[in-house]
Amino acid sequence: MKAAPDPRAVRDASLDELERLGLPLPPPAFPLVWEPGDGVELRATGEIEARVAVLHVVVARCFGMPTEIAMSWLLSSHLVDFVTPPEWQFVAGSKGDHRSFVLHHDAVFALAWVLGLSRHLDPTAPPEDRLMQQMPDLPGGELFDRWRSRALVAPRDAIEAAVLLDLYYCLDWAFQEAEKAGAPVPGEVDSNAIGQRRWGLEWAVVFSGPYHEDPPEWEEVDLSV
Template sequence: MTVSAPDPRAIRDASIDELRRLGLPLPPPQYPLVWEPGDSVELRPTGELEARVAILHVVLARCFGMPPEAAMSWILGSHLVELVTPPEWQFIIGGRGDHRSFVLHHDAIFALGWVLGLTKHLDPLQPVDNTMMDLLPNLPADETFAQWRSRILAAPRDAAEVAALLDLYYCLDWAYLEAERSGAPAPGVLDANAIGQRRWGLEWAVVLRGPYHEPPAGWEEIDLST
């Protein structure tokens, strides 16, 4: 459901206050807002969010030894082939690509799980909840995508709430990278890679509408450069 996006300046002020609380560097005053006054916001369809979680889970399983034949069979049997990106296919089929970058998707899955209402928090000071694995498709038991969806009964969060957390992680991404460049300690156990992965998931999940927004980007097209 499309709703009015919250006041971007009030949300940014709250994000900056949180960075101060965490003792992190603050972005410059000209650091861009994620959206503008008058924009609207919605989440991607629930089925699309669930599909992305399931695909990333299979990719992660391949990182930890799932045979390519089993991974391909699960994707095919769950009718998710068209939603797998080319880099993901190359890794699933032949193990080609940056293994370490695919392992990092653990935190992107956690962010998307929070969007779907599967986890209670996305606290930047806390690692991925240990119960998260139980909420993902049971690949060893060959639980299908449809069976998994019926089991979890996702209840996506309000789009404005997700947008507000996206703004926080947008600022956190800058702050963690700046802290690493300067040699300052992180406030918790997470590093800049984990924060960036959570931002990636939130950026993809949130669809902003307004005169300065492009159509929703594909998973591999999410720009984390700013």
């Protein structure tokens, strides 16, 4: 666990970036993500890798991966315990909001960045073309452990991830406000993609301090604020 950076200095930099992008700024009382004196770390690398792999299978199901093959891959990779109930219902029975599961591609992008598998997490750009090559080769039957040995992840520094989380926290508000007002947003992504990337960062970055509870499960991440 490291000491988190000064949250107000980080917020000032986030607001400067929103201004540069021509986005609306949140109100003065907009909450900080962490408080002075808090600690920060990333979740365990293996846990993040497992989450990336599960989400990759969920997205693959959206694009036609057969149920039997998806379930067999999760079982053979010993990842069933990492699948959330909504994800299992979708993978096993195609139940749930197909569109919302498709959007998880951007959550995968954020977690790939955390693991060092993506070179950037530019809020104006879509996921890198090479992202799919960095993920488990599902059609080729590459199981989780083999993928891990191939991927050789190099997780980001927790402070770097916290700084980007603060930016995406502000971007999530700004993109939604801009779209509500009918104003243009910069680049090639929309508020849904920004929200998914924030989801990944919120889950992966763990803070400690008097105002932080235990890290949330994937489905418990609160994106309402």
